Amino acid sequence: MALKINLALQGGGAHGAFTWGVLDRLLEDGEIEIAGISGCSAGALNGAALKAGLLAGGREEAKANLDWLWAQVGAVHDFRLNAWIAPLIPFAAAVGDALESAVPFSPQGIAAQVVSPYSYGPFWANPLERVVRRLHYDRVCSSQGPELFISATNVRSGKVRVFEGEEITTDAILASACLPTVFRAVEIEDKTTGRTEAYWDGGFSGNPALFPLYKPSLPDDIVIVSINPLWRDELPTTALDIQNRINEVSFNASLLAQLRAVRFVVELLDQGKVPRGAMKDVKIHLISDDTVMNDLSPSTKLTPTPYLLFKLKEAGRAAATKFLREHKAKIGRESSVNLRELIS
Numbered sequence: 001m002a003l004k005i006n007l008a009l010q011g012g013g014a015h016g017a018f019t020w021g022v023l024d025r026l027l028e029d030g031e032i033e034i035a036g037i038s039g040c041s042a043g044a045l046n047g048a049a050l051k052a053g054l055l056a057g058g059r060e061e062a063k064a065n066l067d068w069l070w071a072q073v074g075a076v077h078d079f080r081l082n083a084w085i086a087p088l089i090p091f092a093a094a095v096g097d098a099l100e101s102a103v104p105f106s107p108q109g110i111a112a113q114v115v116s117p118y119s120y121g122p123f124w125a126n127p128l129e130r131v132v133r134r135l136h137y138d139r140v141c142s143s144q145g146p147e148l149f150i151s152a153t154n155v156r157s158g159k160v161r162v163f164e165g166e167e168i169t170t171d172a173i174l175a176s177a178c179l180p181t182v183f184r185a186v187e188i189e190d191k192t193t194g195r196t197e198a199y200w201d202g203g204f205s206g207n208p209a210l211f212p213l214y215k216p217s218l219p220d221d222i223v224i225v226s227i228n229p230l231w232r233d234e235l236p237t238t239a240l241d242i243q244n245r246i247n248e249v250s251f252n253a254s255l256l257a258q259l260r261a262v263r264f265v266v267e268l269l270d271q272g273k274v275p276r277g278a279m280k281d282v283k284i285h286l287i288s289d290d291t292v293m294n295d296l297s298p299s300t301k302l303t304p305t306p307y308l309l310f311k312l313k314e315a316g317r318a319a320a321t322k323f324l325r326e327h328k329a330k331i332g333r334e335s336s337v338n339l340r341e342l343i344s
Helices: 013-026 042-074 092-102 107-114 117-123 170-176 239-270 290-294 298-302 306-330 339-343
Strands: 003-009 032-039 147-154 160-164 186-189 196-200 221-225 283-287
Touching: 003 013, 003 042, 013 042, 013 221, 013 290, 013 298, 013 306, 032 042, 042 147, 042 170, 042 306, 147 170, 170 186, 170 196, 239 298, 239 339, 283 306
Parallel strands: 003 032, 003 221, 032 147, 221 283
Antiparallel strands: 147 160, 147 196, 186 196
16 A cells, blocks of 8 residues: 655755655655655755656656756756856856865855845846756646645745646746845746735745645645754854854744644644544654764855765665655654654
8 A cells, every 4th residue: 555645845955965865765665655745945846856757757757857857956066156157267166165164254155145146237147047947847737646836935025935736837946946145036926916026945934835735635644854954063153154054043943833833733633622634633754864964064055066966865865765664654654753852
């Protein structure tokens, strides 16, 4: 019997290659069936490539499509450099990274605070656009296969916007992955209101959004693939490390808030204060490797070198293998995460 799950895929730039590895391993388990996917930022790219591949030819095609995606991302080299300038100064990112190791501050981090992506004028281009527009949207938006939800943050209201079905476009995925210090806000017309709205990275308001997966038609089990460390032993002291930890804390805050709500509902159900069936009895599972993520430099989120991506893929495969070995039997039965400990 198939073990049906929903996937909740976090964002984190190039570190999303960890999720590539997780998905690659899950697809090898014939008993696991993916019914729903909610993703933001890198999780949105992974989710779209996964669904398109599944509809094109099943599990093997999904694995191949994810391989293609990350090969394309690896060819970008550095999200901080626009396509028009990178060939002129191919050593620019390497010089910046060398300086980060040599001085107690980040030249690129400081630049991000004082140089807006709007400063490039007409020369600016999103380096991810050429990759994202090549996803097969007839499959990504299909009513067949796993239900897919992509989240972004409305810049003006600060609220989460979830795109689904035919709403998922190149712009919607780029909006979900729009770090405001690196990319310009993505503007999308709201067909309901006729107003054009601007969007930033979905991680600010839901990393990722869990609530779309509460639909009665979807299974109760949600497997969260986490790539932003919840815990760091070492106190950040450099400007770059401080900024990185601020981002991690803020991006995890939305997820933790949602998990608190899940715990509240589960306790109401367990205590009999709410009748079974009246609310979703969500079962939470987590695949992560904070040890691996703690060892990475913050700048690696923006520099998707092939070596880094493949190392993260292998780490993701290992984490998924461990999850399947230790917790697969709990799918459909109970959470494999102690929510009280996780959110306390």
